[in-house]
Every structure is written in structure tokens, then in C-alpha cells.
Amino acid sequence: MKTIILQQEAIDIVHVIREAGTDSDGAVVSFIGRVRNNSNGKTVLHLEYEVYSQMARIEIQKVVDDAYARWSLSTCVVVHRYGRIGIGEASIVIAASAPHRKEAFQAVQYIIDTVKERVPIWKREFYSNGSSWIHGKD
Amino acid sequence: MKTIILQQEAIDIVHVIREAGTDSDGAVVSFIGRVRNNSNGKTVLHLEYEVYSQMARIEIQKVVDDAYARWSLSTCVVVHRYGRIGIGEASIVIAASAPHRKEAFQAVQYIIDTVKERVPIWKREFYSNGSSWIHGKD
Amino acid sequence: MKIRIKTFATIREACGFEEKELIVSEGISVKEVVQQLKKSYRQLNDLDGALLFAINEEYCHDDAALSDDDTLAIFPPVSGG
């Protein structure tokens, strides 16, 4: 089961993690990407993510398909949020399940690394005295 | 913040994952170990974990302390359940947060690998026609 | 022929539009479209860092040729996750 969601609303982390896992899975690994209160020494007030929705969905699907081709996953859920996101809130939640843990760990790491490399979403950090677009990997 | 819990009741996964993460953390990685419905080709009905409580608590604490010494973690929660556990239920939940994801991933993998190696807990699988103790790593 | 341009993030701000239709010559390349845009939207010249391109939601190189009714997206290196 592959689930890919792009949404503006807060991510229901509990729901995402509950979605992952079948009775033959021994492992569910999840990654929550959170908005940090600092970046390169500056205090961050909030973030805004801009997204090229149609293409982002296609690219996330490709990343998940690649992960399925490389590891024997049973379920995988990727939810990426866009728009304004506050400190401590989740910008992305990934959960994958597999019979054995090694595969689930590798798959989730691969998915977050690859999402950050190629999914068309851009982050803008807001500070007390302005904002800046972040280009490329952090 | 380090939290270590051994309990007989079902693990409140949501609570564990919510406990992890501070405003300066960009990543929360979690691992849920679940009871599988099969093992070495046999259908498993449920498991029972026996635990040497006092020592298990000390050993999990050592594993978490080691992880803190190796990676810059902000929070880490490890909950291990014992007693009878049904298919699909969690036997262990680990969640760790860090400013950056690489550390959180490495720490959680290290913790589950090391818990399986040295924490005095023993698994017994129950089948329709008997049961067997599992010795050593799966 | 007619193509649609979509821009994002810093490119959107430099161009001042999110989406625009453009009449271009048959078989024009991505690179040529960008050169053409740089004349009208001077701030595009100031953007450091590589530009990325996608035709119809698929990444492409700047020597890719466009067809009628294509959508060309132009954007800076991504930073999601």
C-alpha cells in the first residue's frame, strides 16, 4: 500500500504511523521532519513551503516506487505539507513497514534523502527581520 | 531527555512519538517492533516475552547512554513491552530526536540492534501446536 | 507554437508571474526560452545557482526541445522535506 499526500493542513502524525504495517510486518520505521527554531545561526519564526503540486506528487511517487523496487516494503506513507508551517510542526512524515527492520530503515532514509534532492518544493525561512529562500539541501 | 519504560500493558505509540522532539530538532525517527504472524515458515498466534526487569532497565539505559555519547540527540524514548503480545501489536517502540536526521536515524538503528544483542529479554513464540523459545537474534 | 511557462520560488519573484503563455518558434529549446525571458525579466540574470527545468512535470536538460502546448517549469534547486 502506497499513500502519497500533499496538504496544507497540519499532518496527523498518529494517523500516518497507524496506517503503516500489516500482520506480517515486524518493523515500522518513521521519519518526522520538523520545523526548527534556528537555521545557520538565525532565529526562525516560521517557514513557508511553495510547491509545484502536480510534479511534486509525480516525483514523490517515483521515489516511493524506487524504494519498493529496492526493498521489500509492505506499506509506505509519505505526507508533505506546504504553505506556512510553525516551529515544531511537521513538514514531512514518512512511515514504511517491512517484514524486517533493516529494509524499513534503509527505505525511509532513501525516501527522505531523495525527496530532498528532487521533489519540487521550496522552503522560505522567516526571521524577525526578513526572510530568505533556501536553495538546495540543508 | 531520556525515558526508559518496561511495561506489560500495550504501548501507547502516539504518546511515545509525541514525547520526542524539541523546537531545535529537525528530525524525529521512530522504530516500532511488531509481532509478526509468521516466523521461519510457522504461523505465530502470539508471543510471550520474559524479562529480567532490574537488569533489562540497566542495560537499556546503557544502550541509550551510548547513543547519546555517539550522536547529539535531544530526546530519546525506549518502551519495551513484556508478557503476552498479540499479532500486530508493538513489542518495542523507540523514538529519538536530533537537530539533523542522520544522527537520529543512526541512533535509533544502533539502539534497536544493541537492545536485541544484550538486553535480557526472551521471546517465546506460540503456534497452534505448541511453542518455542527463540534464542539469539532473529 | 504556444507554450506555458510556470515559475517557482525565486524565479517566480524575479519574473513577477507564476504562469504565462508564450508564442515561440517551432522546436525552440529550453535554453532559448530562458534567453528570451532574460531579456524581458532582467532580474533573472542576477539569480546565482543553477536553474532547473521540467517539461510537462518531467525534469529535462536545457537543450531539450519544446513542442506545441508544452508546459515548461523553471525553478531553483529544491529544498523540500
Place this chain on the structure above:
Amino acid sequence: MKIRIKTFATIREACGFEEKELIVSEGISVKEVVQQLKKSYRQLNDLDGALLFAINEEYCHDDAALSDDDTLAIFPPVSGG
């Protein structure tokens, strides 16, 4: 001197007790305690696989010496997680 023996999993089943007090000679080693136990609890001899030991909740080798009032735990390879 007096020590306490704790057993777990297959070792507990082989011995038929979870916990027991034993009077032993001063400075006895873990290995010697096990040899002694194997005489009373024959099923211990049948257990394949390594035994693990802990004195006062700390892993130890089988040549470790016990002190008065120590707790010696004897168990098979662990399988938690």
C-alpha cells in the same frame, strides 16, 4: 557464604525454579556454581547454545568469582526487541 540464583527462559524451565538461595564456598566461580547446579538439575546438561551470566545485574564471564550475598543470573542468549 550465601548467594541467590536467578534463572530465565529455557534455563528457568530446565531448573524448575526462578530464584533460589544457595550456600557455597567462599570465592566460588560462576563456572563452579553451574557445575554444581548441573548435578541437581540434569536438564541443564541438555541445553545447547551458550549460557549467559550476570552478577548483580551486570554481565560477567564464567570465571568471575562470587561474593557473599551476590545475585547470579543464568540465562540463554537474549531475544528481545
